Amino acid sequence: MNNLIFIAVVLAVTALAYHYGRRHALGVVGGKARDLHSLPGYHGAYVALWCLVPAMTCAVLWFVIEPLVLKQMIASSILESRPGLSGDEIGLAVNEIHSLSINAYAFASATADKKALVARYLEIQSIGSTAMAVLAFAFAAAGLYYARKMIAPRLRARQAVEKAMMYAMIICSIIAVLTTIGIVFSLLFEAMRFFTYVSPIDFLFGLQWSPQIAMRSDQVGSSGAFGAVPVFAGTLLITAVSMAIAVPIGLLSAIYMAEYSSPKFRAWVKPILEVLAGIPTVVYGFFAALTMAPFVRDVGQALGLEVASESALAAGIVMGIMIIPFVSSLSDDVINAVPQSLRDGAYAMGATKSETIRQVVIPAAFPGIVGSIMLAVSRAIGETMIVVMAAGMAANLTANPFAAVTTVTVQIVTLLIGDQEFDSPKTLAAFALGLVLFVVTLILNIIALTVVRRYREQYE
Amino acid sequence: MNSALPAAVAKGPDLSKARIKRRYAAEARFRFYGLGAITFAVIFLVILLGTIVSNGYSAFVATTIALDVHLDKAAIDPDGTKNLDTISQADFRGVVRTSIRTLFPEGTGRSQERELFGIFSEGAQYDVQKRVLNNPEIIGTTQRFWVKAAPDIDMLRKGYLVAADDGTARINLTQQGFYQQLEKNGRVRTEFNTTFFTAADSREPEQAGVLGAMVGTFMTLGVCLIIVLPIGVAAAIYLEEFAPKNRWTDLIEVNINNLAAVPSIVFGLLGLAVLLNWFGMPRSAPIAGGVVLALLVLPTIIIAGRSALKAVPPSIREAALGVGASHLQTVAHHVLPLAMPGILTGTIIGMAHALGESAPLLMIGMVAFVVDVPTSLTDASTVLPVQIFLWADAPERAFVERTSAAIMVLLVFLVLMNLVAILLRKKFERRW
Numbered sequence A: 001m002n003n004l005i006f007i008a009v010v011l012a013v014t015a016l017a018y019h020y021g022r023r024h025a026l027g028v029v030g031g032k033a034r035d036l037h038s039l040p041g042y043h044g045a046y047v048a049l050w051c052l053v054p055a056m057t058c059a060v061l062w063f064v065i066e067p068l069v070l071k072q073m074i075a076s077s078i079l080e081s082r083p084g085l086s087g088d089e090i091g092l093a094v095n096e097i098h099s100l101s102i103n104a105y106a107f108a109s110a111t112a113d114k115k116a117l118v119a120r121y122l123e124i125q126s127i128g129s130t131a132m133a134v135l136a137f138a139f140a141a142a143g144l145y146y147a148r149k150m151i152a153p154r155l156r157a158r159q160a161v162e163k164a165m166m167y168a169m170i171i172c173s174i175i176a177v178l179t180t181i182g183i184v185f186s187l188l189f190e191a192m193r194f195f196t197y198v199s200p201i202d203f204l205f206g207l208q209w210s211p212q213i214a215m216r217s218d219q220v221g222s223s224g225a226f227g228a229v230p231v232f233a234g235t236l237l238i239t240a241v242s243m244a245i246a247v248p249i250g251l252l253s254a255i256y257m258a259e260y261s262s263p264k265f266r267a268w269v270k271p272i273l274e275v276l277a278g279i280p281t282v283v284y285g286f287f288a289a290l291t292m293a294p295f296v297r298d299v300g301q302a303l304g305l306e307v308a309s310e311s312a313l314a315a316g317i318v319m320g321i322m323i324i325p326f327v328s329s330l331s332d333d334v335i336n337a338v339p340q341s342l343r344d345g346a347y348a349m350g351a352t353k354s355e356t357i358r359q360v361v362i363p364a365a366f367p368g369i370v371g372s373i374m375l376a377v378s379r380a381i382g383e384t385m386i387v388v389m390a391a392g393m394a395a396n397l398t399a400n401p402f403a404a405v406t407t408v409t410v411q412i413v414t415l416l417i418g419d420q421e422f423d424s425p426k427t428l429a430a431f432a433l434g435l436v437l438f439v440v441t442l443i444l445n446i447i448a449l450t451v452v453r454r455y456r457e458q459y460e
Numbered sequence B: 001m002n003s004a005l006p007a008a009v010a011k012g013p014d015l016s017k018a019r020i021k022r023r024y025a026a027e028a029r030f031r032f033y034g035l036g037a038i039t040f041a042v043i044f045l046v047i048l049l050g051t052i053v054s055n056g057y058s059a060f061v062a063t064t065i066a067l068d069v070h071l072d073k074a075a076i077d078p079d080g081t082k083n084l085d086t087i088s089q090a091d092f093r094g095v096v097r098t099s100i101r102t103l104f105p106e107g108t109g110r111s112q113e114r115e116l117f118g119i120f121s122e123g124a125q126y127d128v129q130k131r132v133l134n135n136p137e138i139i140g141t142t143q144r145f146w147v148k149a150a151p152d153i154d155m156l157r158k159g160y161l162v163a164a165d166d167g168t169a170r171i172n173l174t175q176q177g178f179y180q181q182l183e184k185n186g187r188v189r190t191e192f193n194t195t196f197f198t199a200a201d202s203r204e205p206e207q208a209g210v211l212g213a214m215v216g217t218f219m220t221l222g223v224c225l226i227i228v229l230p231i232g233v234a235a236a237i238y239l240e241e242f243a244p245k246n247r248w249t250d251l252i253e254v255n256i257n258n259l260a261a262v263p264s265i266v267f268g269l270l271g272l273a274v275l276l277n278w279f280g281m282p283r284s285a286p287i288a289g290g291v292v293l294a295l296l297v298l299p300t301i302i303i304a305g306r307s308a309l310k311a312v313p314p315s316i317r318e319a320a321l322g323v324g325a326s327h328l329q330t331v332a333h334h335v336l337p338l339a340m341p342g343i344l345t346g347t348i349i350g351m352a353h354a355l356g357e358s359a360p361l362l363m364i365g366m367v368a369f370v371v372d373v374p375t376s377l378t379d380a381s382t383v384l385p386v387q388i389f390l391w392a393d394a395p396e397r398a399f400v401e402r403t404s405a406a407i408m409v410l411l412v413f414l415v416l417m418n419l420v421a422i423l424l425r426k427k428f429e430r431r432w
Helices: A002-028 A040-081 A087-102 A104-108 A112-150 A157-197 A200-205 A229-260 A263-278 A281-302 A312-336 A340-348 A353-382 A385-390 A408-416 A425-459 B016-060 B084-089 B092-103 B110-117 B124-134 B151-157 B173-184 B211-242 B247-259 B264-276 B286-310 B314-322 B327-355 B359-363 B384-393 B397-428
Strands: B061-070 B142-148 B188-192
Touching: A002 A040, A002 A112, A040 A087, A040 A112, A040 A157, A087 A112, A157 A200, A157 A425, A157 B211, A157 B247, A157 B264, A157 B286, A157 B327, A200 A425, A229 A263, A229 A312, A229 A353, A229 A408, A229 B016, A263 A312, A263 B016, A281 A312, A281 A385, A281 B016, A281 B384, A281 B397, A312 A353, A312 A385, A312 A425, A312 B016, A340 A353, A353 A425, A353 B016, A353 B264, A385 A408, A385 B359, A385 B384, A408 A425, A408 B264, A408 B359, A425 B247, A425 B264, B016 B061, B016 B397, B061 B092, B061 B151, B084 B124, B092 B110, B092 B124, B110 B173, B124 B142, B151 B173, B151 B397, B173 B188, B211 B247, B211 B286, B211 B327, B211 B384, B247 B286, B264 B286, B264 B359, B286 B327, B286 B359, B314 B327, B327 B397, B359 B384, B384 B397
Parallel strands: none
Antiparallel strands: B061 B142, B061 B188
């Protein structure tokens, strides 16, 4: 809440600074705007930026540094009262104080010395944010003073403002890159911590996956097993089932829409297929769990097969249907990009339409189609809600689509939902799985996007 | 000329007719496969939506039972002070139970009494309490309340449950008998389920609603929009209008395209590791959810923004530059306004995508069971898709109905957003 007030005040001051700067610039030339190098509005913006940027820089720096400083200070006061704690224990204690400071309910039942620490924590926090606010406004005032002194008829305010806007836009475009870097580093960092408990070889090639760690160390299976092969195999199985649905149906509908259908039919059917892509995945998950899984089980039993109620088949079919529009719209684009002259050549040889498609259009469009299928595979691997709701939890190493298997995304969700300690291999394993997921989908995407782009360029 | 043709060709049997027939059959078959594939997809869509609607429409109505509650002064307000604190402490459960007993004056017997109480919602006492607190004057009188039936009775009335006495059914024949008698007396009716739109989550299906999730959704999407729109538009303008063609901008471009295809759950892991553990943002809060969704839809919006800017013909830019506008003025005064409808369309579609997203929000703890409607950006809250996920796990039949109804609410929002996007596009689309 305080942050919101701070931002509102800064913005209000900025708006005032704009008006002040504009008025002042006009005043300097006695109201004759044409004597100014830049329009009066640019002078206003110049002053406003000199106000806004120092204040916001100060606030953003504080936002990044504050958690570190706060943790450091509270850690030292914990150490004062309970000397001899190890680094990890201090970290845990600091986290506890932090969560107590947010959660009033838990705070009420905390012990007295913890309450004192929370009070100190909140005190440091409030002193810190007051200091930050004072500092920010001091910077703003200094900026205002400087900008006011700079205003003169010859001041190239427009150039200065435009330069600042350009930097702002560059920063905005870099945010996407920063997101990628953030993903890579956070996954790598946590996965590294995981690999101090479990060796990467065991993780990538182990055949046993049972991440639940027992409460007491002398219980059976106390250490947990983190061999992820069954999880990878389950992911591949469900992906394969979904591709078996999505590729033929998506491709055939793309071919029909691109080559056979009338423009009117196409104008109706294409949006309908795209609705399939717009439905939230949680809806598919609900449908898979409630309707498709019992249906598959009943059909299987009628045929005398043993079908698990959370079979890979049910989740895979529903996922495949969700992916149909991805395959069909991408393939549709790709098929449309094949030059008409190739088709005309085939017709001139006496080929029928389907022969032309099968022997000329598809081979010509093949790289693009492969690219679209790879994008679909990457989508299927990363899909979460359908499998969380309709696939199993237990890791079975099997290729039988009627059995229940688990996937990478299911495991990430189950490992991270609920209470979590950030030091146990159980939660860190989720980040290792996330890293694998990220790397695999990234490779698929890069190859697919490159293939599709090359293909487009070929016919342009 | 004709005489030069070798005679042998004419001699063999003419196979070409059969061959052509075969080829035409193959042609028809191929065409049929294509049509079949489209039909399959469309039929599936119809089945999907049909299942949801047929499962969910009945959740919009609820069974209520008329109960004449004698608001006994001795039980509710013994001092006669009409002090609200005293009243809120009073034993409304007892008051309600007394009035339930009077429904069957012939007496029910002790064991059957429990079955009788089971017909009514646990929340009945709160409805009574609320009305008394709003208007303490009614203490001492007898008032008619239409209280909610228990979820199982509601299901029985809607025909989803069958009563039986062998312990397999959730309702036994005694309860069914009570219910039928009440219905014969005209005490049972079906009314619009306002609770569903005015309450947050609850363990009791008849008291659960989507309001909490809807408010959470609006807050989360609001945060997301505030962050993503300026950043997305600025990045799109820079990359399309100003960026020099070099290795760095190539990298940014490749990076944005790849980021758009990164699985959404990975963004959840990023949010958990960076926003929650590093910056100490509160768990389950709309502010954290909004930031995660903003990072998730940013690439989509940048890509949409760039294609909208690309659609503005260069002649506009040249004309503006020609009369002396600076490069930035050209973009801000001429190109951007013309591209704005396209950018907004892309933004709405991006927000619709964010609205349906649930996996990354699971990672930052928005799966909490929240019984209060959130009031600030740092309150624990949930969003519609996650609410659907939570309800889908609940075993009661009444929750199946509510899950489907919540899905219908979600789909209505999605349809509205897409409709706005389509209308915007139709109204402002220009062919240059």
